[in-house]
Amino acid sequence: MKILHLISSPRGAVSFSIKLGNAIVEKLVTANPNSTITTHDLTSSPFPHLEEVHLNSFYTPLENFTPELTEAVKHSNEAIAELMDADVIVIGVPLYNFGIHSTLKAWIDHIARAGQTFSYSGNGPEGLVKGKKVYLAISSGGVYSEGPMKSYDFTEPYLRAVLGFLGMVDMKAFRVEGVNMPDLKDQALEKAIESIVL
Numbered sequence: 001m002k003i004l005h006l007i008s009s010p011r012g013a014v015s016f017s018i019k020l021g022n023a024i025v026e027k028l029v030t031a032n033p034n035s036t037i038t039t040h041d042l043t044s045s046p047f048p049h050l051e052e053v054h055l056n057s058f059y060t061p062l063e064n065f066t067p068e069l070t071e072a073v074k075h076s077n078e079a080i081a082e083l084m085d086a087d088v089i090v091i092g093v094p095l096y097n098f099g100i101h102s103t104l105k106a107w108i109d110h111i112a113r114a115g116q117t118f119s120y121s122g123n124g125p126e127g128l129v130k131g132k133k134v135y136l137a138i139s140s141g142g143v144y145s146e147g148p149m150k151s152y153d154f155t156e157p158y159l160r161a162v163l164g165f166l167g168m169v170d171m172k173a174f175r176v177e178g179v180n181m182p183d184l185k186d187q188a189l190e191k192a193i194e195s196i197v198l
Helices: 016-031 052-059 067-072 074-085 102-111 156-165 185-194
Strands: 002-007 036-041 088-094 118-121 124-127 133-140 170-177
Touching: 002 016, 002 074, 016 088, 016 133, 016 170, 016 185, 036 074, 052 067, 052 074, 067 074, 074 102, 088 156, 124 156, 133 156, 156 170, 170 185
Parallel strands: 002 036, 002 088, 088 133, 133 170
Antiparallel strands: 118 124
16 A cells, blocks of 8 residues: 655644644554555645646646746646555645645645546546545644534535545545643544544
C-alpha cells in the first residue's frame, strides 16, 4: 500500500491535525506492514497559488507550450502524479476561520484539472481519480461535528464535494475537536485517536 500523507498545518509538533494524521498513518501501517509513506508538508513545501500563467498552462495544447508554460505546469503535474501513485491519502485539516488552510486549497487547485483528474462528457462531469481511500484528520478549537456550530464547518463538506467530484468518494473523517474548550481539551486527542476505524 502506498500512503500519501498531506500536512496543511503550519504549527508543527503542537498541531492536533498532524498528531491525528500521524495516528491514522500508524494504524494503516500496522494493518499493512509493507506500506510506503510519502509525507508532503504543504506549509514547508507549498504549491503556488494560481496565477494567470498556471491557468494558461492548464488550458494550452502541449504543441503550443512555451518554456514559461512548461515551467508553470510542473507544480500541477507533480501534485497529480503524487496523488495518482497513492492508494490511500491522509489529509491533515486544521479548521481555520471555518475553512481549510490556504496551502491545502492551493494543492486542490493544482490537482483539479480538466482532462487530467476529471472530464466532461454528454453525461456530465466524471471524476478520474478512482480507487483511492481518503482519510481526513480534522482539528478544531470548538465542536463543529454537531450542535450549533455545525453549519460553520466548511472543511469536511467542501473536501467531500471537491474530492468526490474528482472521483475520490471513499472517504472517512476523524475529528479532534474542542481543543480550546476547558472541559474537552484534555481528552480531545485521545478520544479522536480511539475513534479511528479504518
